[in-house]
Amino acid sequence: MLIDANGLGKRFQRDWIFRGLTRAFRPGSATAVLGPNGAGKSTLLNTISGQLLPTEGTLSYSLAGRPVAVEDVPRYLAYAAPYLELLEELTLLELLRFHTRFKPLRPGCTIESLISIMYLEPARQRLVREFSSGMKQRLKLGLALYADAPLLLLDEPTTNLDATGVAWYQEHVRATRAGRTLLLSSNVPAEYDFCDEQLLVTDFQSGPKER
Numbered sequence: 060m061l062i063d064a065n066g067l068g069k070r071f072q073r074d075w076i077f078r079g080l081t082r083a084f085r086p087g088s089a090t091a092v093l094g095p096n097g098a099g100k101s102t103l104l105n106t107i108s109g110q111l112l113p114t115e116g117t118l119s120y121s122l123a124g125r126p127v128a129v130e131d132v133p134r135y136l137a138y139a140a141p142y143l144e145l146l147e148e149l150t151l152l153e154l155l156r157f158h159t160r161f162k163p164l165r166p167g168c169t170i171e172s173l174i175s176i177m178y179l180e181p182a183r184q185r186l187v188r189e190f191s192s193g194m195k196q197r198l199k200l201g202l203a204l205y206a207d208a209p210l211l212l213l214d215e216p217t218t219n220l221d222a223t224g225v226a227w228y229q230e231h232v233r234a235t236r237a238g239r240t241l242l243l244s245s246n247v248p249a250e251y252d253f254c255d256e257q258l259l260v261t262d263f264q265s266g267p268k269e270r
């Protein structure tokens with residue numbers, strides 16, 4: 060998906076979080092959205108996903124040359140973030156069956172192969188509520204990485220992952236990024252070292268912000 064941001068700005072109450080952002084995010088590109096805590100990385104991802112309205116400027120989306128309306132962006136979006144909750148009252152198998160009804164997996168990937176990719180075979184019939192935080196994070200990432208979605212947004216993707224989990228993420232994000240538009244918010248170089256572009260949110264902030 061091609062995303063064109065033009066003069067994009069977001070303000071909460073009196074505080075501008077970012078302003079004057081003009082940039083194209085192209086299919087096949089991976090952009091690391093960087094900045095210190097509270098800089099506005101998640102706010103930018105939420106704005107680009109269409110979940111937050113920009114205060115000023117425009118965002119336009121297109122897929123294979125055809126415009127996509129902002130209200131249709133969720134159909135093409137896979138998003139993993141610490142603040143996006145899983146349906147914890149379901150078992151893993153129930154959750155995957157439910158989720159993939161409206162967010163299908165990539166061609167060639169099945170629920171069974173995804174369970175195996177996520178190393179969650181022993182947890183197939185367990186309630187997601189009982190998963191460890193690292194298991195939940197592998198599940199969130201697996202659902203996003205292996206979704207059949209041309210726009211992939213990852214917010215702090217290695218949250219709660221141990222060293223093995225980080226290596227797992229690095230392998231699978233590389234295996235699934237081809238052709239997609241990927242934006243990734245991070246403070247951790249191991250999360251974004253494969254990205255070909257960087258966007259420093261603080262480059263789009265003018266005066267001091269009140270917090």
Ligand SMILES: Nc1ncnc2c1ncn2[C@@H]1O[C@H](COP(=O)(O)OP(=O)(O)OP(=O)(O)O)[C@@H](O)[C@H]1O
Binds near residue numbers: 101
């Ligand atoms: N819904 C909201 N209403 C008001 N202010 C908000 C809202 N959401 C975020 N903010 C403020 O916007 C600023 C940017 O927050 P954001 O979560 O985007 O930063 P971040 O760079 O992702 O931070 P972190 O690295 O800590 O996750 C913060 O000052 C935050 O308090």
